[in-house]
Amino acid sequence: MDKLARPLDADRRxxxxxxxxxxxxxxxxxxxxxxxxxxxxxxIVNIMVLxxxxxxxxxxxxxxxxxxxxxxxxxxxxxxxxxxxxAILCTRVHGFPTWLGVLAGAALSxxxxxxxxxxxxxxxxxxxxxxxxxxxxxxFILFQQLKGLTGGxxxxxxxxxxxxxxxxxxxxxxxxxxxxxxxxxxxxxxxxLIRTRVGRGLRALHSSEVAADAMGVNTSSYKVQxxxxxxxxxxxxxxxxxxxxxxxxxxxxxxxxxxxxxTMVVVGGMGNIWGGLIGVLLLTFLPQVxxxxxxxxxxxxxxxxxxxxxxxxxxxxxxxLFMMFLPKGVAxxxxxxxxxxxxxxxxxxxxRNAKRLEGR
Amino acid sequence: xxxxxxxxxxRNITKQxxxxxxxxxxxxxxxxxxxxxxIGPNGAGKTTMFDVLTGILSPTAGEVSLKGQSIIxxxxxxxxxxxxxxxxxxxxxxxGMTALENVMVGCHCRxxxxxxxxxxxxxxxxxxxxxxxxxxxxxxxxVGLHTRANEIGTNLPYGQQRLLELxxxxxxxxxxxxxxxxxxxxxxxxxxxxxxxxxxFRERGLTILIVEHDMGLVMQISDEIVVLDYxxxxxxxxxxxxxxxPRVIEAYLGIEA
Numbered sequence: 001m002d003k004l005a006r007p008l009d010a011d012r013r014x015x016x017x018x019x020x021x022x023x024x025x026x027x028x029x030x031x032x033x034x035x036x037x038x039x040x041x042x043x044i045v046n047i048m049v050l051x052x053x054x055x056x057x058x059x060x061x062x063x064x065x066x067x068x069x070x071x072x073x074x075x076x077x078x079x080x081x082x083x084x085x086x087a088i089l090c091t092r093v094h095g096f097p098t099w100l101g102v103l104a105g106a107a108l109s110x111x112x113x114x115x116x117x118x119x120x121x122x123x124x125x126x127x128x129x130x131x132x133x134x135x136x137x138x139x140f141i142l143f144q145q146l147k148g149l150t151g152g153x154x155x156x157x158x159x160x161x162x163x164x165x166x167x168x169x170x171x172x173x174x175x176x177x178x179x180x181x182x183x184x185x186x187x188x189x190x191x192x193l194i195r196t197r198v199g200r201g202l203r204a205l206h207s208s209e210v211a212a213d214a215m216g217v218n219t220s221s222y223k224v225q226x227x228x229x230x231x232x233x234x235x236x237x238x239x240x241x242x243x244x245x246x247x248x249x250x251x252x253x254x255x256x257x258x259x260x261x262x263t264m265v266v267v268g269g270m271g272n273i274w275g276g277l278i279g280v281l282l283l284t285f286l287p288q289v290x291x292x293x294x295x296x297x298x299x300x301x302x303x304x305x306x307x308x309x310x311x312x313x314x315x316x317x318x319x320x321l322f323m324m325f326l327p328k329g330v331a332x333x334x335x336x337x338x339x340x341x342x343x344x345x346x347x348x349x350x351x352r353n354a355k356r357l358e359g360r
Numbered sequence: 361x362x363x364x365x366x367x368x369x370x371r372n373i374t375k376q377x378x379x380x381x382x383x384x385x386x387x388x389x390x391x392x393x394x395x396x397x398x399i400g401p402n403g404a405g406k407t408t409m410f411d412v413l414t415g416i417l418s419p420t421a422g423e424v425s426l427k428g429q430s431i432i433x434x435x436x437x438x439x440x441x442x443x444x445x446x447x448x449x450x451x452x453x454x455x456g457m458t459a460l461e462n463v464m465v466g467c468h469c470r471x472x473x474x475x476x477x478x479x480x481x482x483x484x485x486x487x488x489x490x491x492x493x494x495x496x497x498x499x500x501x502x503v504g505l506h507t508r509a510n511e512i513g514t515n516l517p518y519g520q521q522r523l524l525e526l527x528x529x530x531x532x533x534x535x536x537x538x539x540x541x542x543x544x545x546x547x548x549x550x551x552x553x554x555x556x557x558x559x560x561f562r563e564r565g566l567t568i569l570i571v572e573h574d575m576g577l578v579m580q581i582s583d584e585i586v587v588l589d590y591x592x593x594x595x596x597x598x599x600x601x602x603x604x605x606p607r608v609i610e611a612y613l614g615i616e617a
Contacts, residue, residue: 189479196478196489197464197471204454204465211452213436214414214445216469216532220435225475271456 014191017274022184029173041295042288046172051284052179053241058264058276059186060233065262066271067194068226069206070121071129074136075261078109078231080143080253082238085109087156087248088149099164102239109235110228117227121220136258143250155249162243175244182240183277186233190273202226206271234261256312263315266322269329278330283318287311367392367536367567368413368444373422375408375591382408383419384591390536395558395568397578399602400588401611406571407449409588410538414446415439427535441469443535447525447542449571453513459524460509463496466531496531503527503557519550526557536567543574555581579603587611 025048032044057079064070085108086101120131143150150156161170162178169175193199204212205219212219242248264283269275294300326333368390375383383405390396398406411417413424415436424431431439445466454462471492473485500506503523508516513524522542529537539558543551555577558568562581572578578585578599585602587595589611595602602608 192481193475193479196481196485197468197473197492198475198478200457200461200465201468203457207454207456208452210416210436211448211454212465213416214440214448214452215465215528216437216440216445217465218435218437229475 014195014273018184018187018191021274021277022180025180025184026177029176041292043172045176047284047288049172049176049179049244050241051280052176052183053237053244054261054264054284055183055277055280056179056186056237056240057234057261058268058280059183059190059273060230061261062265062268062270062273062276063190063193063202064226064230065265066269066276067199067206068202068223070223070227071125071262072132072227072230072258073129073255073262074132074134074139074258075230075234076253076255076257077136077139078113078234079238079241079257079261080139080250081109081112082106082235083242083248083252084143084150084156084238085235086239087159087242090160090243091156091158098160098162098243102162102236102243105239105242106232106236109238110232113228113231114224117224117231121223121227133255133258136255140250140254143253150250153249155247156242157247159242159246159248161246162240169243175240179240179244182236186236187273187277194273198222203271256315259312259315259319263319265329267318267329269331270327272329272331275329275331278334282330283315286314365392366390367427368569369423369425369428370409370413371423371425373409373412373424374420375405375412375417376420382591383412385422386588386591386593387422388586388593388596390567390569392535392567393562393565394583395562395570395581397570397572397582397585397599398588399572399575399578399585400594403590404588404611405591406588407540408591410446410540410571413439413538414444437469440532440534443533444538445529445532445534445536446538447529447540449540449544451518451521451525453521453524453528455514457513458510459500459505459513459516459527460493460496462513462524463499463528463531464492466499466528467492467495469532499527499531502530519546522546522550522554523557530561534566536569537561539568539570539572541572542570543572543577551577 028048029045057075061072061075064072082102082105085105086098089096089101089104090098116135120128120135123131144153161168162175163169164178169178194202201212201217201219201222204215204217205222209219238253241252245252260283264279265276266279267282268277268279322329366389370389371387373383373386374381386405386409388396398409400406408417412419413431415431415434415438418433422432426439426442426444429442431442431444434442454465457465471488473488476482477485497506497509500509503526505516505520505523505527508520513521516524522545526539526542543554546554551574558570558581562568570578570582582599585596585599586593587602587605587608594607594611595605597605
């Protein structure tokens with residue numbers, strides 16, 4: 001029986017980590033407020049809302065890429081579909097409940113994910129990458145050209161703040177709690193998925209589609225389902241984004257955003273549910289930190305403030321470096337560092353004990 | 361003697377790859393409860409036949425029925441659910457999964473929790489998870505791998521990986537199992553163990569169709585042998601008859617008859 005106990009413990013550890021991380025994240029605004037205003041030169045809560053929104057996308061994308069081994073270079077499309085759906089509904093239909101707009105965004109995104117995923121997921125590897133890249137581009141052009149619906153390049157303005165049963169999420173702080181509770185709920189859902197039957201099926205198809213098929217896993221259906229799930233998560237993120245920014249235009253859903261999502265998954269750790277979260281936090285904060293540097297350290301070129309023009313270069317560089325040196329991402333790197341530290345500590349302890357014995 | 365019941369019926373299977381016929385009009389039956397061997401030189405079409413039987417390839421012509429039902433055009437997972445499963449010539453364990461998890465995947469077609477039930481951890485899903493774990497552990501015990509349950513499958517010694525593949529297939533509760541060179545790479549002792557195991561499974565009612573190059577093993581355990589060469593059946597019958605058939609000797613040794 002004790003042989004069976006170990007994987008159960010791993011499960012319990014996952015849930016405990018979730019609880020700790022949730023508590024930690026919910027406390028961040030308190031700390032952010034405790035720090036005197038002008039020290040950081042950035043609005044932590046505001047950036048964290050954006051990070052939480054991205055996390056919705058990345059958690060789903062990690063299921064698709066990291067666990068099921070499929071690729072999507074076009075998830076900004078679903079992010080955009082979610083955003084435009086709620087934006088159009090809430091600005092055009094008078095009195096349309098915003099929470100319903102968000103749900104509609106996620107649902108429509110999932111539905112389009114199903115329509116697109118069914119044919120596209122027959123492709124593998126590079127071909128799937130190309131097809132999803134094309135999907136992202138098509139969506140971007142549609143956002144620009146369906147002017148009557150999307151407002152073209154100008155976009156949609158005056159999107160009302162999200163309100164749920166009379167509770168208005170009209171400040172960053174309120175939105176912060178809502179978004180991160182949603183992220184944690186999506187995390188919980190993902191953890192449940194990957195540790196049970198469906199997750200084993202996804203991991204099996206990642207490892208060998210032929211073997212997974214032969215062992216009774218309906219791989220084509222699993223691929224479509226996980227694609228739909230990731231599209232719905234992305235749509236949910238996009239809808240929250242629309243209500244957070246109050247203004248959207250096609251620029252928020254360009255290919256670069258798709259690449260950013262993938263970079264977050266890769267940097268954090270493909271196939272590691274926590275890794276995705278680390279990737280999101282790192283890549284959302286990194287540009288902000290670089291832009292704030294000249295204010296922290298006098299004498300740095302102020303040109304860094306226009307760093308956002310170079311973000312794509314950073315993503316590209318990170319992708320290359322991580323693929324070369326840390327293909328399993330930061331999460332794996334941290335794990336290995338911890339292992340190394342433990343071995344090192346044991347080694348030092350052994351040496352100390354040996355010395356003590358010699359000394360006698 | 362009980363009336364022998366045909367479990368798997370293979371009728372006039374032809375498989376063309378472009379101009380090359382990998383299988384030409386092959387027909388044979390597998391009777392419930394027997395161990396049937398399919399042998400032949402490399403490239404004779406044995407693995408192609410397995411791929412056709414398990415739905416990985418569709419035949420150019422011909423018919424296959426399992427328990428009286430046609431399985432042509434069904435997906436591999438549907439055929440597995442109907443009670444026919446295979447192992448692979450090159451070991452195909454799932455990477456990064458423990459031995460136990462590998463076998464748990466084998467339980468897939470006998471369980472049903474989907475994305476919603478698993479994601480929300482509904483009671484049905486929890487119950488099923490417990491059953492899957494117990495079942496997988498029992499199967500591991502059956503092949504003697506229960507002490508390695510929590511080790512990563514692909515880290516096990518080669519012989520144990522073969523056993524693990526067998527266990528994973530058995531977890532699907534098959535009526536018939538197709539073994540593609542299960543003794544490849546095993547030493548003599550391990551092959552002997554495998555033979556004992558297979559005979560034990562047959563006694564329990566499992567039907568086995570085996571492709572194998574280890575003639576010692578084939579002769580020892582099979583009830584009947586089908587010999588393929590260049591995609592055609594050149595001989596069939598009891599082990600000792602096949603062994604002395606001049607066409608078989610020619611196919612294997614290339615002697616002019």
